[in-house]
Amino acid sequence: MKTTTNSYYATLEEEYLIDRSILQEIEEANRECQPIFAGISATTELNQLKILRAFQSNQVTDFHLHGSTGYGYGDVGRDTLEQVYATVFKAEKAIVRAQIVSGTHAIALALFGNLAAGDELIAATGRPYDTLLKVIGIHGEEGSLLKNGVQYTEIPLTPDEKIDLKELCERISPQTKMVAFQRSKGYDWRPSFRIAELAEAISRVKTRFPWVICMVDNCYGEFVEEKEPLEIGADLIAGSLIKNPGGGLALTGGYLAGKEALIEQAALRLTAPGIGLEVGSSLCFGRTAYQGLFMAPAVVGEALKGAVLAARFFEKLGYPVAPGYNDKRTDIIQAIQLGSREKMIAFCRGIQKAGPLDAFVTPEPALLPGYTDEVIMAGGTFIQGSSIELSADGPIRPPYIIYLQGGLSLAHIKTGLVFAAHELQKKL
Numbered sequence: 001m002k003t004t005t006n007s008y009y010a011t012l013e014e015e016y017l018i019d020r021s022i023l024q025e026i027e028e029a030n031r032e033c034q035p036i037f038a039g040i041s042a043t044t045e046l047n048q049l050k051i052l053r054a055f056q057s058n059q060v061t062d063f064h065l066h067g068s069t070g071y072g073y074g075d076v077g078r079d080t081l082e083q084v085y086a087t088v089f090k091a092e093k094a095i096v097r098a099q100i101v102s103g104t105h106a107i108a109l110a111l112f113g114n115l116a117a118g119d120e121l122i123a124a125t126g127r128p129y130d131t132l133l134k135v136i137g138i139h140g141e142e143g144s145l146l147k148n149g150v151q152y153t154e155i156p157l158t159p160d161e162k163i164d165l166k167e168l169c170e171r172i173s174p175q176t177k178m179v180a181f182q183r184s185k186g187y188d189w190r191p192s193f194r195i196a197e198l199a200e201a202i203s204r205v206k207t208r209f210p211w212v213i214c215m216v217d218n219c220y221g222e223f224v225e226e227k228e229p230l231e232i233g234a235d236l237i238a239g240s241l242i243k244n245p246g247g248g249l250a251l252t253g254g255y256l257a258g259k260e261a262l263i264e265q266a267a268l269r270l271t272a273p274g275i276g277l278e279v280g281s282s283l284c285f286g287r288t289a290y291q292g293l294f295m296a297p298a299v300v301g302e303a304l305k306g307a308v309l310a311a312r313f314f315e316k317l318g319y320p321v322a323p324g325y326n327d328k329r330t331d332i333i334q335a336i337q338l339g340s341r342e343k344m345i346a347f348c349r350g351i352q353k354a355g356p357l358d359a360f361v362t363p364e365p366a367l368l369p370g371y372t373d374e375v376i377m378a379g380g381t382f383i384q385g386s387s388i389e390l391s392a393d394g395p396i397r398p399p400y401i402i403y404l405q406g407g408l409s410l411a412h413i414k415t416g417l418v419f420a421a422h423e424l425q426k427k428l
């Protein structure tokens with residue numbers, strides 16, 4: 001007997017032995033999410049148009065897709081890609097390079113490039129993302145900002161998890177060179193900061209302290225809303241190309257965009273003084289970075305729909321979720337509170353079983369470079385560690401929250417959610 005006449009559900013029930021209750025819940029969740037999906041599609045259309053126009057106004061041509069080798073002198077494809085990014089993010093200048101190894105590296109370039117000994121960095125959105133704590137050096141890490149003589153101040157969020165604007169403005173002094181904002185919640189159970197909230201905070205800071213650089217960690221936020229942080233007053237943004245702006249195609253890389261002077265400083269850190277952005281071969285990075293950026297709004301739209309569906313589905317299965325399925329979003333992250341180490345492992349096992357690659361491996365918790373707790377990760381992705389592809393991860397610590405993100409198509413994400421729920425059910 002079949003759950004429905006739909007052969008997708010029938011196949012899952014008959015061939016994958018998924019319990020009918022799970023299929024009924026996801027089918028209902030999917031129905032309830034349709035109005036939210038419509039809103040996401042509208043944002044995708046606008047962002048797709050924005051990117052199309054950036055390609056056209058910079059006259060991207062086939063020649064630009066071919067890479068360079070060695071020093072990479074005169075790599076017009078590389079330089080044009082950076083101009084396209086600058087146009088998309090409304091920046092004076094951008095850096096988009098395969099030589100930026102990760103999002104953490106991109107953010108570190110923004111920080112080290114623009115902060116000298118004696119300068120103060122203020123984190124305005126509470127405790128920063130795990131890997132950035134080591135860049136800052138809160139435990140005395142070698143080579144960190146603190147070891148280089150940069151001062152660091154962290155402004156905790158208010159009890160209702162907002163940016164503490166009053167405290168922030170009171171703490172800014174003539175030594176304060178930069179205020180850093182983190183758009184996405186990272187591994188935290190707080191709401192992410194929407195563009196409107198960042199706009200208010202940045203304009204407060206800029207009105208009173210116009211010399212302060214406002215930097216936004218834009219990881220996971222690109223193309224989720226209609227505007228990006230530079231359009232609402234930020235001076236500098238940074239992010240990863242194996243997240244949103246790489247569209248699932250970029251093979252590696254990171255980006256920075258913002259005021260020309262700040263980008264120039266970061267460039268000296270990326271390469272060397274006197275060299276800056278004139279060198280750096282793009283190898284075979286260009287084609288995937290261009291096409292990935294072009295695909296990014298659509299891919300982000302699919303990932304967002306998947307996150308919304310996950311929120312509704314796991315809420316129905318009895319787990320606390322953040323954000324809720326009909327909350328406004330500014331990133332692609334869906335947090336699900338599972339309540340135990342075993343359930344985190346089971347959830348990841350399900351996501352892994354839904355991967356196009358490595359579906360036969362079993363994720364295990366492990367210590368990873370840059371992180372302080374054991375982390376579990378699932379992701380049978382085409383690009384290693386890519387989290388714009390369907391993936392789930394989280395540090396193993398109470399209350400045992402799994403962070404789900406990415407997915408190149410909603411159809412695939414849906415199957416991943418079903419598999420995760422199936423593994424959780426087996427665990428009970």
Ligand SMILES: *Cc1c(COP(=O)(O)O)cnc(C)c1O
Nearest residue numbers: 102103104129184186217219240
């Ligand atoms: C992913 C992420 C980073 C950078 O992480 P990498 O794994 O180094 O790319 C930084 N901040 C936030 C909020 C992130 O989500």
